[in-house]
Amino acid sequence: MDLARVSARAGRLTKYAAEALNSGCVCISMDQDALHHALESELGTPGLLALVEERCPYLFAARPVFISTDHMERMTQLVRAVESVIALPAFREQILAAAPAIARHDPGGARGVFFGYDFHVDQYGIGLIEINTNAGGAMLNAVLARAQRACCPEMEQLVPTLASAQALEHDIVDMFRAEWQLSGHDRPLRSIAIVDEAPEQQYLYPEFLLFQQLFQRHGLHAVIADPSALTLHDGVLWHGDTAIDLVYNRLTDFMLESRAHAALRAAYLAHAVVLTPHPQAHALYADKRNLALLTDAARLDALGVAPATQAILLAGIPHTEVVDPAHADRLW
Incomplete structure (x- = not known):
């Protein structure tokens, strides 16, 4: 374990050191009392601990x-x-030519928040197996960062501090404000709706509450809403009597095709609200068929992708192909 200690203190962790820590470190790094304090008191969300323990005890x-x-x-x-x-x-x-028409709609400058690049890591290296455009878990990780402790010398330089957890939360809020500004708005962002179907029933509803509290601590009015509770009139998207500036979109109806999402869809198409992430982001990043293109050297050549970039993609993404019934015997 000496190598792990030296590597950690140097600010780097070698492959050997990581493997040694994963196989030999049996410490409990999560401080349960600190986690309870973060959920119940520090983040201002009474009752959240009980909800987490009931709804998702293995988070x-x-x-x-x-x-x-x-x-x-x-x-x-x-x-x-x-x-x-x-x-x-x-x-x-x-x-975009092969995507639904709404994916070709100009999102107005917003890039999309919380993209998730899912990697499989083993002794042979890394493999990118999925890209998500509405990944959950950021606020849960911010909470977890507040509850870490160094349980052995090797952990001392690796454990996040309270300051780093707070910096992450500031970065999250800044990201939403940047989406608003990128969409061409000069006035400050005032209101955010965190939107998902039946949000109170969602597995990650506790995270919605954490986001709501985070936004409110930074002076933003925040609501958690089912999309059917939104209305569009006078060129503004409303939740009750509250005008909504930006929708943090947690829906898995990526192209807003459901009838229940009609108001949100209309507001997005009319540029009456900033929607993030949006349909175009999903089409460009998260459509699983895109991985087949990113691992096809001939198609990458045709797009003009530089050889050095191709080498990185082909080494880091497992070969992917679109399932075709004509190839059933070979694929099976």
Whole structure:
């Protein structure tokens, strides 16, 4: 374990050190009392602890999982490679031409919040297996960061501090404000609706409450709403008597096709609200068929993707192909 200690103190964690910590560190790094305090008192959400314990008791792991600095850097490199391809006009034209019409609607500058790049990590390296555009868990991780403790010397330089947890929360709020500004608005963002179907019944409803409290602590009016509770009139999206500036979209109806989402869809198409994430983001990033393109050297060549970028993509994304009944025997 000496190597793990040296690596951690140097600010880097080698592959060997990460493996040693994962196999040999049996410490409990989560401080239950600190977690309870963060949920009940520090974040101003009374009753949230009981809700978490009832609804989703396995959200927080007592033990950490370690990944090496090299793996982190490779993940970052791969995300940048994916982003560079998605920025290509030829890629966007090809993907959006095959997507529903709403995906071609100009989102007005908003880029989308909380993209999730899901990696599988093993002894052979990393593999990007999915991209999500409405990933949950950011606020839960912010809470968890407040409840970590260094249970052994090797952990001392790896445990997040209260300051880093607070910085993450500020970054989250700044991201939503940036979406508002990127959409061309000069006045400050005032109101946010956190939207999902039957939100109180959702597994991650506790996180919705954490987001609501976070926004309110930063001076933003925040509501949690079912999309059917939204109305559009006078060029404004409303929740009751509250005009909504921005919708934090947690729906899995990515193209807003449900009749219950008609008001939100109409508001988005009329640029009456900033919607983030939005249908175009899902089409460009999260449609699983895109992984087949990103692992096809011939198609990447045709798009003009640089050889160095291709090498990163082909090494970091498992070969993917679209399932076709004509290939059933081979695929089976």
